[in-house]
Amino acid sequence: MKKLFKTAVLATAALAVAATGSFAADYPDRPIGVAVSYGAGGATDFQARIVTMVAGNEDILGQPIYILNKPGAGGRKGWNWFATEAPADGYTMSAYNIPHFIAQSIKGGVKYSADSFEPIANWGSDPAVVVVGKDSKFNSMQDLIDYAKANPGKTTTSGAGLFVGHHIAALQIEKACECKLAYVPTKGGGAAAMKAVIGGEVLAGINNLSDAFRAREAGNVKILGVADLERNDFIKDVPTLKESGLDVDNSSVNFRGLMVPKGTPPEIIEKLAKQVPMMFAHARVAKRMKAGGSPMKIMNREEVQKMWADREEVLKELLKGL
Amino acid sequence: MTSHRMQHVVPGLAIFVLASIVTWLSFTQQPAEAFLFPRVISVVFIILAAWNLIRAVTGMSKVGRGIPVDTLKNLAPGLAVMLLYVFFGAKHLGFYLGSTLAFFAIYSFYDPASWSSVKDWIKRIFVTAAFMAVIYALFAVVLQVHTPRGILF
Amino acid sequence: MEFLNYFGGVFEPWAFMLLLGGTIGGLILGATPGLSPTMAVALLIPFTFHMSATHGLVLLGAAYTSTVAGGAVSAILLKIPGAPANIATALDGNEMAKRGEGARALHMSFLSSGVGGVIGILLLIFLTPVLAQWVLKIQTPHVFWIAILGVTVIGSLDSKSFVKGLLSGCIGLWLSTIGYDEIQGTERFIFADALSGGIGIIPALIGLFAIPQVLDMMAKGRVDALVEALEVPKQKLTASLRELTRYVRALSIGTVVGSIIGLIPGVGGQIAGLVAYDQSRKLSPQREKFGTGHPEGVVAAESANNAMVGPSLVPLLTLSIPGSPTAAVLLGGLLIKEIFPGSDIFDNHPEVVWTFINSMLVGQVLMVIFGIMIAGWAARIARAPAPIMAAGVLVLAVFGSYSVGQSVGDVHIMLALGIGMFILEKFGFSAAPLVLGLILGPIAGDNFTQGMTLAAAQDGPWVYFFTGTLNIFLISLVIASIAYSFWNNMLAGGKTPAAEPAGREAK
Numbered sequence: 001m002k003k004l005f006k007t008a009v010l011a012t013a014a015l016a017v018a019a020t021g022s023f024a025a026d027y028p029d030r031p032i033g034v035a036v037s038y039g040a041g042g043a044t045d046f047q048a049r050i051v052t053m054v055a056g057n058e059d060i061l062g063q064p065i066y067i068l069n070k071p072g073a074g075g076r077k078g079w080n081w082f083a084t085e086a087p088a089d090g091y092t093m094s095a096y097n098i099p100h101f102i103a104q105s106i107k108g109g110v111k112y113s114a115d116s117f118e119p120i121a122n123w124g125s126d127p128a129v130v131v132v133g134k135d136s137k138f139n140s141m142q143d144l145i146d147y148a149k150a151n152p153g154k155t156t157t158s159g160a161g162l163f164v165g166h167h168i169a170a171l172q173i174e175k176a177c178e179c180k181l182a183y184v185p186t187k188g189g190g191a192a193a194m195k196a197v198i199g200g201e202v203l204a205g206i207n208n209l210s211d212a213f214r215a216r217e218a219g220n221v222k223i224l225g226v227a228d229l230e231r232n233d234f235i236k237d238v239p240t241l242k243e244s245g246l247d248v249d250n251s252s253v254n255f256r257g258l259m260v261p262k263g264t265p266p267e268i269i270e271k272l273a274k275q276v277p278m279m280f281a282h283a284r285v286a287k288r289m290k291a292g293g294s295p296m297k298i299m300n301r302e303e304v305q306k307m308w309a310d311r312e313e314v315l316k317e318l319l320k321g322l
Numbered sequence: 323m324t325s326h327r328m329q330h331v332v333p334g335l336a337i338f339v340l341a342s343i344v345t346w347l348s349f350t351q352q353p354a355e356a357f358l359f360p361r362v363i364s365v366v367f368i369i370l371a372a373w374n375l376i377r378a379v380t381g382m383s384k385v386g387r388g389i390p391v392d393t394l395k396n397l398a399p400g401l402a403v404m405l406l407y408v409f410f411g412a413k414h415l416g417f418y419l420g421s422t423l424a425f426f427a428i429y430s431f432y433d434p435a436s437w438s439s440v441k442d443w444i445k446r447i448f449v450t451a452a453f454m455a456v457i458y459a460l461f462a463v464v465l466q467v468h469t470p471r472g473i474l475f
Numbered sequence: 476m477e478f479l480n481y482f483g484g485v486f487e488p489w490a491f492m493l494l495l496g497g498t499i500g501g502l503i504l505g506a507t508p509g510l511s512p513t514m515a516v517a518l519l520i521p522f523t524f525h526m527s528a529t530h531g532l533v534l535l536g537a538a539y540t541s542t543v544a545g546g547a548v549s550a551i552l553l554k555i556p557g558a559p560a561n562i563a564t565a566l567d568g569n570e571m572a573k574r575g576e577g578a579r580a581l582h583m584s585f586l587s588s589g590v591g592g593v594i595g596i597l598l599l600i601f602l603t604p605v606l607a608q609w610v611l612k613i614q615t616p617h618v619f620w621i622a623i624l625g626v627t628v629i630g631s632l633d634s635k636s637f638v639k640g641l642l643s644g645c646i647g648l649w650l651s652t653i654g655y656d657e658i659q660g661t662e663r664f665i666f667a668d669a670l671s672g673g674i675g676i677i678p679a680l681i682g683l684f685a686i687p688q689v690l691d692m693m694a695k696g697r698v699d700a701l702v703e704a705l706e707v708p709k710q711k712l713t714a715s716l717r718e719l720t721r722y723v724r725a726l727s728i729g730t731v732v733g734s735i736i737g738l739i740p741g742v743g744g745q746i747a748g749l750v751a752y753d754q755s756r757k758l759s760p761q762r763e764k765f766g767t768g769h770p771e772g773v774v775a776a777e778s779a780n781n782a783m784v785g786p787s788l789v790p791l792l793t794l795s796i797p798g799s800p801t802a803a804v805l806l807g808g809l810l811i812k813e814i815f816p817g818s819d820i821f822d823n824h825p826e827v828v829w830t831f832i833n834s835m836l837v838g839q840v841l842m843v844i845f846g847i848m849i850a851g852w853a854a855r856i857a858r859a860p861a862p863i864m865a866a867g868v869l870v871l872a873v874f875g876s877y878s879v880g881q882s883v884g885d886v887h888i889m890l891a892l893g894i895g896m897f898i899l900e901k902f903g904f905s906a907a908p909l910v911l912g913l914i915l916g917p918i919a920g921d922n923f924t925q926g927m928t929l930a931a932a933q934d935g936p937w938v939y940f941f942t943g944t945l946n947i948f949l950i951s952l953v954i955a956s957i958a959y960s961f962w963n964n965m966l967a968g969g970k971t972p973a974a975e976p977a978g979r980e981a982k
Contacts, residue, residue: 072654182932199611218817358663396696432862
């Protein structure tokens, strides 16, 4: 017994030395995890799985990426975990959703802010769109706004939660039309919000372009407007909210990308910032993303840093006094 | 009878105190919208807790026979290993090393076979190794779950 | 009858291999204490990346079906339900196993799973368009009332004392409010950092059921550890089949309740088993036998939790709305293959969707066959000496609760709840109502808040929650259920508790 114990201790010590021997130089030498703050099967999860699927290629990272789902409270649960518990060693990344986490940190009650994280790169932008059921009496944004003006606070509008892109879009629409909607945050994210629209439980809804595109393909909804600066390739026939006379910019566009916790070694961040955009740009990734109706927008680390800073300013202004 | 009654009064009281704290928090915390549902629950909770306490005090609570001292004595070592394992070992020693030690400790302690026979110790080591091999194959190889590594793995 | 043309796809060698592998693997994963169906399916996704759409779906579908049924094995033999769906199975199934009728309980469970499952999938095949319309009719206030109906079950569930049953449920409801409020995003009752994410159902389920079992085994000390080992004698399959025909009532209640509840997005699988169990008890002439190891209880619970599999895919396949976490994972699997659920899938990819549905039908049959084989095997493992069992279940509980969210905090919550439950059980409280409260809390709470928001924009809460045919129907069910519980409790009030042999440790 004694002998066995001795051998075990020696073996442990040897392995411990071997384990600490590896450093940033040969990073990564084991699989990397990406925490997704939404449930398996949701838009963020689905896209994160696609954009990371070629990570194992030798010319990208040489190690596969696996997905960790940490859903709850509109993403707060996952990002709280990431800000406070995740090791800053480059082996744990997280997907970010802008404007969600910045809006939540401005609103307070969470353990993170834009300063808690280091962006790596952006893979996609999913604009918020306004949808109504296929049999709805509204055929344009104008119809909807006219109704909202005539019936203040009666235009029930579903969205995925409070202080997520959909809510920001609703706030911007209210500001632009000087009317009052009844924003209904649904439990269960975008899918539940979409069901409320299809089932006629609400008069309108704000949802992700990718999900709305699918729902329209299935013949269940009409899309009235896109909350972005330009029309989107997936739905060329749908006007932007600006074209419909509403002064709404792209603040609610849901940007998705990867980030690491603050305190991750700079060499590792540098390596990731160089390799990850290549991963997003991979032809196989692009093909799968297009098939899933998910618009891509690849941005490098510097561009993302600037985008985060811009968003924070705009959101602070918008959420003032709420 | 009195000691039996005490057995029920103590947990009854503990639950009543918990219910009171929950009720108090539900009605004092803000914003009110988020606490609307907890308020509804807490009212029912405190009424039931009071009812339960009254039953315990008057000796009407008869279900369940509490925790005898013998049970506690038997339980103490296993519980200690359990707590050490979950709150310290799993994270700092690594999931697999911590689990191996915990399994071995609990199995060896509660195994009625002799503690002095070498043959029994070999059997214990063998069973532990076999069990952990299955766990490793299932979680690390098949399901590819990434567990905390700690000092070893 | 279009689906008949696509049976060939199921028996194509590769697809059939995957179906077989998925079924057997799913059964084993489901039967392992501490592993849940959603987790098994989510962990399988990466494998499907490299397969064709049809093959990927066949694998996921097989795993989905069989993990739910496999969960019954540990529920019956160890009283550790693999998923919320199996809680009700544990109530009578484990009592049967303790009496030495483990094999009978397992046979009943797999056979009734198979019957429920096949009917559920036939509903999916023939009635999808109709059912899709129903799904849309079920709105916020209705889900709220269904959750309340579930709450009314609490008092009478697996509890020797009415007050303590209700109180256990209440503790569960309160525990469910810990963490962030889903809609408002406000923190509630966060006393420790690990709680900031709330209490997950799976870690809680593992802790509340598995840890008290481990502690009970340890409480016996070093002596006579082998005595308690479970005897699972052989049982003739034909005898089980014949027996099943005697429980047609429980079987039909389970199937009907399971199919209906399965349709409701977000509620489905978790409470189908419990509601079916409760309903068949209330309608059974032998209702006093429920909870003491009555096969009808197992039959109702298991037929319900597999009947729900087919209908739960209706919102996914027609409206592109995943009704359960597992369905959400399936949606991801479809999208990655460029297939959009909705009319697109039935018009443009009939071979994919029908092969998938047919494979689940065949899978149900395979599940019964292999389930019964694996059950015999599992029964032998369940006879392992108590010290190995205790140590093994503890390690599995730790791994299982960690794997769900890869969070050490979840493991801490699991153990804390488990030790708490062990103490509470000793004073007559029980785990089943507590878990039910934990499951129903968020469903009732969030739909209540959401309904209030919607009501404020319409005609106010009274009109919103209390008018409409479906609301009134559900409310009358709630009232009937409460009245029944009270009446039954008052009637039985005087006699039950006095000579109670109190729990497991009495042996």
